Amino acid sequence: MNKLITVGRQFGSGGRELGRRLADELGLLYCDNEIITEIAKQTNLSEGYVNLVLEQKPGHLYPITTGHSFYNIINPVPDQAQSVYAAQEKIIRDTASGGGCVIVGRCADFILRDMDPLRIFVYADAESRVRRCLERVDRDEAKLSEKEMLKKINAVDRNRRKYYEFYTGAEWGNPENYDILINTSGKDIKSLVPAVAKLVSD
């Protein structure tokens, strides 16, 4: 059984839920936001800023510690993004070396490529993603219309694509970068898990 599983996913496709349930089913560690917490610790940056760095291409970022006025002196932007990325890479590799785990997003498929992980990509049509996102909105969050939600989904995915392509040089969601791609349109994630678990454990 391949004990390293990476899950790339479109926003709203249920990829995160699939990853979590898969980890439960197979008794593997599930890694997601704890990676952010760990990066923040190692880099002395806030979790919010780490998140921001990891959602955008380095070229678009400004350092929160130095501010714009220092930009022309030492151009620290790419360095800071690179150090966040380096910390993330180390944490992901350490986690993967420690035993089996499921890692969602974060270019883990690329970072762990020499460890031959099973690389899953989860996607769905726009209608299903909008519905899934509208259903899971927190009560405290402003309620978006379907159109606004679709705009948000597309914006998040645009950043994921740019980030993935910037760091890996490969195309996000292109079948050749994955072992299996799963369309969750109109599907219940829970019901997909046993079959995906079998695919992993055979």
Place this chain on the structure above:
Amino acid sequence: MNKLITVGRQFGSGGRELGRRLADELGLLYCDNEIITEIAKQTNLSEGYVNLVLEQKPGHLYPITTGHSFYNIINPVPDQAQSVYAAQEKIIRDTASGGGCVIVGRCADFILRDMDPLRIFVYADAESRVRRCLERVDRDEAKLSEKEMLKKINAVDRNRRKYYEFYTGAEWGNPENYDILINTSGKDIKSLVPAVAKLVSD
């Protein structure tokens, strides 16, 4: 359980073997070349010509019965290709209506779209496809070099892509047209079958 399964595949990816084994595993009818035989019967064309029509875009075909000299008079080429395609469509729909089946290629995913088949696409990297093709060459066939085999594979897939896109208006191998995509690079097809069967039967 979804009893209608369509399998699109890159040449040399093992998609046909996967389809056949899946049909065996699930006790479903397997449809492949028998469709050609049936089309030939219904259209009074040779199986070889039917095969040719079904591997190319209609615009590239010349009718074997009338020859080039009649081309400008009645332009029968698209009609003949269309009648082959219509016969194929009817046979695929009749087969699908008769109970469960696995149909490999032939735009079956598109033809049966209102019957909600499980649409699988099988692909692999070039190296794996060349190796698979070289291993399965008939003893009577001329032995191709790896380079020649890759050229043949690319030519076949170019035609499959054109044909699929001409008739369906959709992109061949694009994840959004399938439910699950499976990368068979370096994989033993037989070992994938139980998990894919579970995905279908859940």
